[in-house]
Every structure is written in structure tokens, then in C-alpha cells.
Amino acid sequence: MAHLLGAEALHLEVPTKVVFDSVTIGVAAGDRIGIVGRNGDGKSSLLMMLAGRRDPDGGRVTMRGGTTIGVLDQADVFVTDETVGNAVVGDAAEHEWASDPRARDVIEGLIADLPWDARVDALSGGQRRRVALARLLVGDWDILALDEPTNHLDVEAISWLAEHLKRRWAASQGALLVVTHDRWFLDEVCNATWEVHDRIVEPFEGGYAAYILQRVERDRQAATIEQKRQNLARKELAWLRRGAPARTSKPKFRIDAANELIADVPAVRDSVSLQSMAVQRLGKEVVNLLDAGVAYGDRSVLEDVEWLLAPGERTGILGVNGAGKSTLLGLIAGTVEPTSGRVKRGKTVKVATLTQRLDELEEHLHEPVRVVIGRLRTSFSVGSGSKAQELTPSQLLERMGFSSAQLSTPVKDLSGGQKRRLQLLLILLDQPNVLILDEPTNDLDTDMLAAMEDLLDSWPGTLIVVSHDRYFLERVTDQQYAILDRHLRHLPGGVDEYLRLRAAQDHGTSAPTAAGNGASTTAQAVATPALSGAELRSAQKELSSIERKMEKLQSDIARSRDGLADLDQTDFQLLNAEMSKITALEDEVVALEERWMELSELVE
Incomplete structure (x- = not known):
């Protein structure tokens, strides 16, 4: 592959530490x-040095002549009073940008719902982010450097961005560098991963799932690597490998190696024990929304919501901005009263909400972290049954990524991610039995997200999550619902079904759900059409056939990938041909998996 960009012996210092020391790295076409x-280890600094936005203290960055690079900063900066149209296409006449397929695709995919003459200054954070992305993506760049591109974007916009980046260049052309904590996005878009840590940049092959596997293997072989980090990574790998069938076809690593690594790793959650503990703490009745609706004046936000929350239920809520997610959470928490129907709560219910703000920390800003935690409780129980552990406040803080030195740091001096983690701990220490998380992943890096997920795995209460982070949502919840047209709808097919429904909604058509029926408008599971005896036997037969085909294809893919090592690594034409064959096999697996999911719903 053609070399596009390189860094040699990069050195970077900030007043309190050395960020990079003699880092040499390269970017080729197709990367x-x-x-x-971790936050603070230099991810954004590295990206900005490679993009030419920041000068290193030592070493140099070189770029192949004529190479163009487009950069998306974390901050979206626009000219005062600039309109959406001018920000995206400048002074270009409509016939100029409208004749460009890429410009049309970007504008339709990101900002079709925004008025062309609206002032950017008046837009919300998420809308401004979409305008900034559109401004960048309409351009023709050899390299794109994106710093947290998914910040403030909803699930649909993130999905569109992933698809756009996958088809933007041919496989052996262009290059992408992206800093993000969105692990689904990393796995969907990237074919390589750089881990920034301890003043170095360590490269790994493949996306996030492949990186996790390789990191587990590295940690297992290196005795000096902390055991806690290894266990978290192995636990996350276990979830990745045991999750939805569609996920297992995408990681670029050998399946048998992954299975060997996680052979002794238990499931991420002991659902039976957690359910039992939840019932004991909550009783059988939690929060029941009975034909509930909310209207503000003449504007109806929610209608006919029928939802009986169960003890230990772990549910994700999806919906576009303004769909009514916050109103739904308010009904559960008791901060919003229904204007129709009613809400019934169990006698022992204690609801706590992790909001997007940091209100819980306001009164503690000048106090050291250790004092804030120690004042609430002397110990915290993690786990269930014989595996339960009693942790001191200091041990709990260390488990959530606080160093010993940071325990004496005043709350006001913590980073955004540290404040977010402390906020969650304060809420958990108050011992709620119903926990609502509203965009909890803001400001957290991938390691801290894994630590939060690990903590939530052992929490036995009822959990409701609203998040645009698809990976986190699927990881910590067992089912998903969506607010569509003011109604709450169950999603047997998860986030993928939600995206299909939204696409059909935008195009004015009806879309089948994973269960084959698009008519349900409540949180009740979608009814599966009844099959005759002959139809059921036929579906079961096809299901078995698909499983055999998938198993054979997975074996063929693994064998083909192993065979790549025996090829001449300098014969790029041959390697590309083999990779094309493997990709075709993987695409066939994905298609079979979709049919497998449809049939599984029918024969249940």
C-alpha cells in the first residue's frame, strides 16, 4: 500500500508529564x-500532530507530496451568523454542489432536516456537530482525521457516518484516523487500532474486537501487566464472542483462539442471581405505566404507554432527539406526571437518575474525593451470593480508575471523565433499586466504559439506559425499546430493527420487525404470526440448514485467513484477491444470519 503519512521519533511534553517519547508510526493508503x-494519554494530541495542527517538541511528521488531509476537531467552530448552507458548501451555486453525488449524499444523510438558511449559532450541539461533519465530508480528502466524530450524534447519524466512511474510498485508497470511545463505530469502520499508553503508540490489527483479543493475549504473556485490566478485557471479549450471532462474523481474528481464551470466563452477568436479589430488594412490583400519556398543551409527547417494569429488568431506550425519551424517564422517576392514564409504583421503589449534568457534585466541589465517598458509606457490596465482595470507598474508587494520588484531589480539579465516574459512584452508594442512566458514556474512554460496565454487571436493581453509544447500550441491557410516533415499541431485533423502522418511517413505508409484524405500538412484545404444522416444520428445517451453512462458512473463513500467512506478502494483487474472497464469504454469513434471526422468531 502507498505510504501517505508518517511520524518519526515524535516527542511531546506538557507541564506535568512527557506524553510521547520517540514515537514512530506510519499511515498507508487503505488504512x-x-x-x-485512557483520557489524558495523548490521543487527540497525536491526531493533531499527524494532521499538522500541533507541533511536536521533537521528531517530525512527513506527508507524501500532494496528499490532502481533512480534520474534524472536538470543538465545532463557525463564523458568527453563518448559515447552514454557507457553512457546508460556501458560496457554491446550487447547481454546482447539487451535481456532486458525494455532496448530495452527505447533505441528505446528515442535515436534510435542517433549514438551509438557519443560523448555525442557533442550533443545538448535535445539530452543529452534523453541520461540521457535513462541511468536512463534502470535500475531497486523501486522509480524514476525526476527533470524537460521534459526540452528540444519535444512533441513526452514527450508523449513517459508519456506512459513508466504509464506502467513501476504494479498499486500497484513502486513509482514516479516528479518535472515539464509540466501540461499535470502531469495530464497524476500522481495520487497525492504535492504543496510546505509557508514552508509546502500540498498533494492533483489526477493529475493536480484534484489538481486545490481542490485548488479552499481550496481557496474559506480560507478567508485569496489572491483573485487573486483563480480567476486564477478557470479560469484555467473552461478551463479544457470546453475543448476537452477527457480531461473531466481523472480528478479524481466529474464532478458535478467542474461544480458548474465554473458556474459563463466566457470562458477564449471573442473571438468575441478580433477578433473585432484585426481587428480594424490590418486591414483585416496580413501576407500572398503565395506558400513560403526556401532553404539553396541545402537543402530545407520549400516548398509550403500557409498560410493566420487572425487578432486575435491564432495558435500553432509543429514539430521535425530541421523541420523548426524557419525558418517559420522568414518568418512571416521578418527576413528570401523566396527563392521561396512570403510573403505579411499588412501595419499596427507590429511583436514582444519572443525568447528563453533574448536579450531584455541586456541593462537593472543594472537598477531596476520599472524603466525599467516605462520608456516605464505609463499605460497598459488589457481586452476588458466594462471589460477593465488600469494598472500601478507596478500593471502589481504584476499581473505577482513580489512582491513590487522585483520592486526595478536590472534586473541582477532576477531569470530565473522573467527575462522571464519581457521580455514578455517589448514586450507587445511596443504594437505589431502580437506576436510570441518561447518556452515561459522555467523557469516558474505552477502559473506563469497560470498568463502568463491569460495575453494573453486579448491580441487581432495575436498570433503564438512554444512550447513543450502541456498544454500551447492547452491552449492559438485555432488551431495547423505542419511542416511535409518540408510542413505546418493543424491539425484538434490537438496534438494527430500530434503524430499519426509522428508515421506513422516513420513507413513508412500513417495515417488518424481527418478528415479522410491524403493527405493535406498545412495549408489549410483537406478536408472531401463527404457523401451521407444515409451515413450522419447514421453518425448522430451513433453520437447521442455515446453521450448518453458517458453520461451514465460518470454517472456510478461518481456513482462508490462516492461509494468508503462507502467501507472498509482497504480492498485493494476490493478497487483495484472497481478501475479496474472504469478504464475500463474510457477506454471505451476514445474509444467512439475518434470515436465521427471522426464522428464530417464527419458531419460538
């Missing part, structure tokens, strides 16, 4: 690189 690491 789609995700940059991960």
Missing part, C-alpha cells in the same frame, strides 16, 4: 485506524 487509550 482505517481507530485510536484508543
Whole structure:
């Protein structure tokens, strides 16, 4: 692959530490690189040095002559009083940008719902982010450097962005560098991962799932690597490998190696024990929304919501901005009263909400972290049954990524991610039995997200999550619902079904759900059409056939990938041909998996 960009012996210092020390790295055509690491370790600094936006203290960055690079910063900066149209296409006449297929695709995909002459200054954070992305993506760049591109975007916009980046260049052309904590996005878009840590940049092959596997193997072989980090990574790998069938076809690593690594790793959650503990703490009745609706004046936000929350239920809520997600959470928390129907709560219910704000920390800003936590409780129980552990406040803080030195730091001096983690701990220490998380992943890096997920795995209460982070949503919840046309709708097919429904909604058509029926408008499970005896036997037969085909294809893919090592690594034409064959096999697996899911719903 042609070399596009390189860094040699990069050195960077800030007043309190050395960020990079003699880092040498390169970017070639065809690279789609995700940059991960702890907050503060230098991910954005590395991206900006490679993009020419920041000068290193030592070493140099070189770029092949004529190479163009487009950069998306974390901050979306626009000219005062600039309109949406001018921000995206400048002074170009409509016939000029409208004749460009890429410009039309970007505008339709990101900002079709925004008035062309609206002032950017008056837009919300998410709308401004979409305008900034559109402004960048309509351009023709050899390299794109994106710093947290999914910030403030909803699930649909993130899905569109992933698809756009996958088809923007041919496989052996262009290059992408992206800093993001969105692990689904990393896995969907990237073919390589750079981990920034301890003043170095360590490259890994493949997206996020492949990176996790390789990191587990690295940690297992290196005795000096902390055991806690290894266990978290192995636990996350176990979830990745045991999750939805569609996920297992995408990671670029050998399936048998992954299974060997996680052979002794238990399921991420002991659902039976957690359910039992939840019932004991909550009783049988939690919060029941009975034909509930909310209207503000003449504007109806929610209608006919029928939802009986169960003890230990772990549910994700999806919906576009303004669909009514916050109103729904308010009904559960008791901060919003229904204007029709009613809400019934169990006698022992204690609801707590992790909001997007940091209100819980306001009164503690000048106090050290240790004092804030120690004042609430002397110990915290993690886990269930014989595996339960009693942790001191300091041990709990360390489990959530606080160093010993940071325990004496005043709350006001913590980073955004540290404040977010402390906010969650304060809420959990208050011992609620119904927990609502509203966009909890803001400001957290991938390691801290894994730590939060690990903590929530052992929490036995009822959990309701609203998040645009698809990976986190699927990881910590067992089912998803969506607010569509003011009604709450169950999603047997998860986020993928939600995206299909939204696409059909935008095009004015009806879309089948994973259960084959698009008529349900409540949180009740969608009814599956009844099959005759002959139809059921036929479906079961086809299901068995698909499973056999999938198993054979997975074996063929693994064998083909192993065979790549025996090929001449300098014969790029041959390697590309083999990779094309493997990709075709993987696409066939994905198609079979979709049919498998449809049939599974029918024969249940």
C-alpha cells in the first residue's frame, strides 16, 4: 500500500508529564485506524500532530507530496451568523454542489432536516456537530482525521457516518484516523487500532474486537501487566464472542483462539442471581405505566404507554432527539406526571437518575474525593451470593480508575471523565433499586466504559439506559425499546430493527420487525404470526440448514485467513484477491444470519 503519512521519533511534553517519547508510526493508503487509550494519554494530541495542527517538541511528521488531509476537531467552530448552507458548501451555486453525488449524499444523510438558511449559532450541539461533519465530508480528502466524530450524534447519524466512511474510498485508497470511545463505530469502520499508553503508540490489527483479543493475549504473556485490566478485557471479549450471532462474523481474528481464551470466563452477568436479589430488594412490583400519556398543551409527547417494569429488568431506550425519551424517564422517576392514564409504583421503589449534568457534585466541589465517598458509606457490596465482595470507598474508587494520588484531589480539579465516574459512584452508594442512566458514556474512554460496565454487571436493581453509544447500550441491557410516533415499541431485533423502522418511517413505508409484524405500538412484545404444522416444520428445517451453512462458512473463513500467512506478502494483487474472497464469504454469513434471526422468531 502507498505510504501517505508518517511520524518519526515524535516527542511531546506538557507541564506535568512527557506524553510521547520517540514515537514512530506510519499511515498507508487503505488504512482505517481507530485510536484508543485512557483520557489524558495523548490521543487527540497525536491526531493533531499527524494532521499538522500541533507541533511536536521533537521528531517530525512527513506527508507524501500532494496528499490532502481533512480534520474534524472536538470543538465545532463557525463564523458568527453563518448559515447552514454557507457553512457546508460556501458560496457554491446550487447547481454546482447539487451535481456532486458525494455532496448530495452527505447533505441528505446528515442535515436534510435542517433549514438551509438557519443560523448555525442557533442550533443545538448535535445539530452543529452534523453541520461540521457535513462541511468536512463534502470535500475531497486523501486522509480524514476525526476527533470524537460521534459526540452528540444519535444512533441513526452514527450508523449513517459508519456506512459513508466504509464506502467513501476504494479498499486500497484513502486513509482514516479516528479518535472515539464509540466501540461499535470502531469495530464497524476500522481495520487497525492504535492504543496510546505509557508514552508509546502500540498498533494492533483489526477493529475493536480484534484489538481486545490481542490485548488479552499481550496481557496474559506480560507478567508485569496489572491483573485487573486483563480480567476486564477478557470479560469484555467473552461478551463479544457470546453475543448476537452477527457480531461473531466481523472480528478479524481466529474464532478458535478467542474461544480458548474465554473458556474459563463466566457470562458477564449471573442473571438468575441478580433477578433473585432484585426481587428480594424490590418486591414483585416496580413501576407500572398503565395506558400513560403526556401532553404539553396541545402537543402530545407520549400516548398509550403500557409498560410493566420487572425487578432486575435491564432495558435500553432509543429514539430521535425530541421523541420523548426524557419525558418517559420522568414518568418512571416521578418527576413528570401523566396527563392521561396512570403510573403505579411499588412501595419499596427507590429511583436514582444519572443525568447528563453533574448536579450531584455541586456541593462537593472543594472537598477531596476520599472524603466525599467516605462520608456516605464505609463499605460497598459488589457481586452476588458466594462471589460477593465488600469494598472500601478507596478500593471502589481504584476499581473505577482513580489512582491513590487522585483520592486526595478536590472534586473541582477532576477531569470530565473522573467527575462522571464519581457521580455514578455517589448514586450507587445511596443504594437505589431502580437506576436510570441518561447518556452515561459522555467523557469516558474505552477502559473506563469497560470498568463502568463491569460495575453494573453486579448491580441487581432495575436498570433503564438512554444512550447513543450502541456498544454500551447492547452491552449492559438485555432488551431495547423505542419511542416511535409518540408510542413505546418493543424491539425484538434490537438496534438494527430500530434503524430499519426509522428508515421506513422516513420513507413513508412500513417495515417488518424481527418478528415479522410491524403493527405493535406498545412495549408489549410483537406478536408472531401463527404457523401451521407444515409451515413450522419447514421453518425448522430451513433453520437447521442455515446453521450448518453458517458453520461451514465460518470454517472456510478461518481456513482462508490462516492461509494468508503462507502467501507472498509482497504480492498485493494476490493478497487483495484472497481478501475479496474472504469478504464475500463474510457477506454471505451476514445474509444467512439475518434470515436465521427471522426464522428464530417464527419458531419460538
